[in-house]
Amino acid sequence: MTIPLSYYLLLSGILFVCGVLGFLIKRNIITIFMSIELMLNGVNLSFVAFAAHWHALSGQVFVFFVMVVAAAEAAVGLAIIIAVYRTRETLNVDQVNLLKL
Amino acid sequence: MVHLILFLFFGGICVAGAVNLLMQRHPINSALSLVVVMASLAGEYLLLGAEFVAAIQVIVYAGAIMVLFIFTIMLLNAGEEERTGKSRVAMMLGIPGVAIGGVLVAWVLLRHSSTSDVSMFALPGVPHDIAQLLFHDFLLPFEVTSVLVLIAIMGAVVLASKPESIAPTHAEPAQKKEEVLELVGAGKERR
Numbered sequence A: 001m002t003i004p005l006s007y008y009l010l011l012s013g014i015l016f017v018c019g020v021l022g023f024l025i026k027r028n029i030i031t032i033f034m035s036i037e038l039m040l041n042g043v044n045l046s047f048v049a050f051a052a053h054w055h056a057l058s059g060q061v062f063v064f065f066v067m068v069v070a071a072a073e074a075a076v077g078l079a080i081i082i083a084v085y086r087t088r089e090t091l092n093v094d095q096v097n098l099l100k101l
Numbered sequence B: 001m002v003h004l005i006l007f008l009f010f011g012g013i014c015v016a017g018a019v020n021l022l023m024q025r026h027p028i029n030s031a032l033s034l035v036v037v038m039a040s041l042a043g044e045y046l047l048l049g050a051e052f053v054a055a056i057q058v059i060v061y062a063g064a065i066m067v068l069f070i071f072t073i074m075l076l077n078a079g080e081e082e083r084t085g086k087s088r089v090a091m092m093l094g095i096p097g098v099a100i101g102g103v104l105v106a107w108v109l110l111r112h113s114s115t116s117d118v119s120m121f122a123l124p125g126v127p128h129d130i131a132q133l134l135f136h137d138f139l140l141p142f143e144v145t146s147v148l149v150l151i152a153i154m155g156a157v158v159l160a161s162k163p164e165s166i167a168p169t170h171a172e173p174a175q176k177k178e179e180v181l182e183l184v185g186a187g188k189e190r191r
Helices: A005-024 A028-053 A057-089 B002-023 B027-047 B049-077 B088-111 B127-137 B137-158 B175-191
Strands: A003-004 B117-119
Touching: A003 A005, A003 B002, A005 A028, A005 B002, A005 B027, A005 B088, A005 B117, A028 A057, A028 B002, A028 B027, A028 B049, A028 B117, A057 B049, A057 B127, A057 B137, B002 B027, B027 B049, B127 B137
Parallel strands: none
Antiparallel strands: A003 B117
């Protein structure tokens, strides 16, 4: 009933790479945000896998911290997106090229 | 054997959802495939024995955060994204670079695969043990993250509210006062 730890790490790496790819190729700012969430999920999987491997529960506690930070980041980021949309009327990152609102 | 089959099942759904997130052009489709990825990741956590993390993953990630995303997509009425500016240099360098990097990482990981195995339900993460850690060893980070969440709430409220409500213009103070008086009067009459 055992499988190599590297399978979990490979899956985590695939998810992370998908997130990076989405961050680079997507043009919608909300989809870019979702790619960041995908990267965080990939890292969470490797945390849990290593926690099971080393029999240390602190890995799972760190997943909670990552989730809290992700939730805070999502709330602030989506608020920023709404503020940008209000002034620019677009969600395309190519057209949002000024930091000034 | 059961472990491997379940791992491949959830992992396959996970990767398919992640690839679908990249392929879809409408943000709402991407959001729904991200929900699929998160739900199947919860299955992977269950396989590793992290039951509480799996529950939190479904409730917080697939529930709360994704609802926030979908709410924003619907609020802004986001349509299909247009594909702009395909860089040829990025295609020429990026795809071989990603392929080489991926093969290298996979090779290194699989070469050491015989030395480290993970059994099914290897480390049962029951809430009692996690709470012991969280409120004893990690008490200071826990409090710091609570401050972080508080700041995030205030930031979200300030950013998402309309500019007029943050800095009220003093153009028509009299009219506003009348409106307030009317509202107060209406409240009194209702009582």
